[in-house]
Amino acid sequence: MTGTPDLRPLIAAPHPDRAPLPPAAPAGPGVRLLRGVPYAELPGVRPLELDLWLPENAGADPLPLLFFVHGGAWRRGRREDMGYRMRGWTPGPFARIAASGFAVASADYRLSGEAVFPAPLDDLRDALAWIARRSGELGIDTARTVVWGESAGGHLAALLALADDTPAVSGAVVWYAPSDLTLDGDNPHSPEALLLGxxxxxxxxxxxQASPLHRVHPGAPPFLLMHGESDTLVDCDHSRRLAARLTEVGAPTRLRTVPGADHVWHGLPEAEVEDVFRTSLEWALRRVR
Known part of the structure; x- marks a missing residue:
């Protein structure tokens, strides 16, 4: 009918660039959490969201950013999960990182049942771009960003750090991640094949293109690679080879292989898991100070 208003703009949720931020909730001593912040709208896809942990008393200066990428063989996983060894921590790992002085963001990305590579990498780049666009109201200095990921998330974090079309990051923490997907061969049902299509x-x-080992270039940012020597899901040699290649092009690189540790730090005593986490956080803090 002539003159009838188009209801679609009224029905649609506000664009993520303009949507109000959700109210913050306490998430540990001195830390507040903004949960489920939409950062991207893609046709036919669930809303992509991120969580933000922020120190309560950050002061006037913008905070450095710790951008975390969850694992799950690119097929599953949740943005609030840093791995099963840390699920029972109180306060949790992200609250601990925020309490150290970082703003912490952990983002959704499309899984391999939803879209194939490079979709998850595109999503994570979009999340970083959204944070940069709203950095003023969030109080975040995205020029000081460390990416950190575990397993499949470590693989994607490494690609973020090495991609030519991603803003430069200050460093990358990569836990027990695959670095060379070309090794998987002709199995069409492997997690790697499902990611690639x-x-x-x-x-x-x-x-x-999906292998950090093949994306290394001169000028790559500093890397901290940590991997269990007894990893039965992703061979420790993935991190050894990536460390060697990074060192070859002059990127500051630290490799720590952990005796007795399987994937996701399984089999490691709790005190050693704490040490791995503390070492990673201290390394990340040095990159932004």
Whole structure:
């Protein structure tokens, strides 16, 4: 009917760039949490959200950013999960990182059942871009950003740090992550194949593009690579080879292999898990101070 208003703009939720931030809730001593902040709208896809942990008394200066990427074989996983060894911590790992002086963001990304590579990497770049656009009201200095990921999330964090079209980061913490997807061969049902959309042997160029080992370049940021020597899911050699390649091009690189540790730090005594976490956080703080 002529003159009838178009209701679609009224029905749609506000665009993430303009939507009000959710109210903050306490998330540990001296830390507040903004949970479920939309950062991207993609047609036909669930809203992509991130969580933000912020120190209560940050002062006047903008905070450095710790951008975390969850694992789950690119097939599952949740943004609030840093790994099963840390699920029972009180306060939790993200609250601990925020209490040290970081703003902490952990973002959704499309899983391999929703879209194939490079979709998850595109989503994480969009999350970083959203934070940069709203950095003034959030009090975040995105020029001081450390990316940190575990397992499949470590793989994506490494790609973020190495990508030419991602704003430069100050460092990358990578826990027990695959670095070379070209090794997976012709299995069409492996997690790597589901990420790529086909067996790596049949998608050699895409597998190389999705492999941090093949994306290393001079001028790469500093890396901290940590990997269990007894990892039965992602061989420790992935981190050894990536460390060697980074060192070869002159990137400041620290590799720590952990004796007796399987994937996700399984089998490691609790005190050593705490030490791995503390070492990673201290390394990240040095990158932004």
């Amino acid at each position: 086909g067996a790596p042997a049949t998608l050699a160029e895409r597998a190389a």
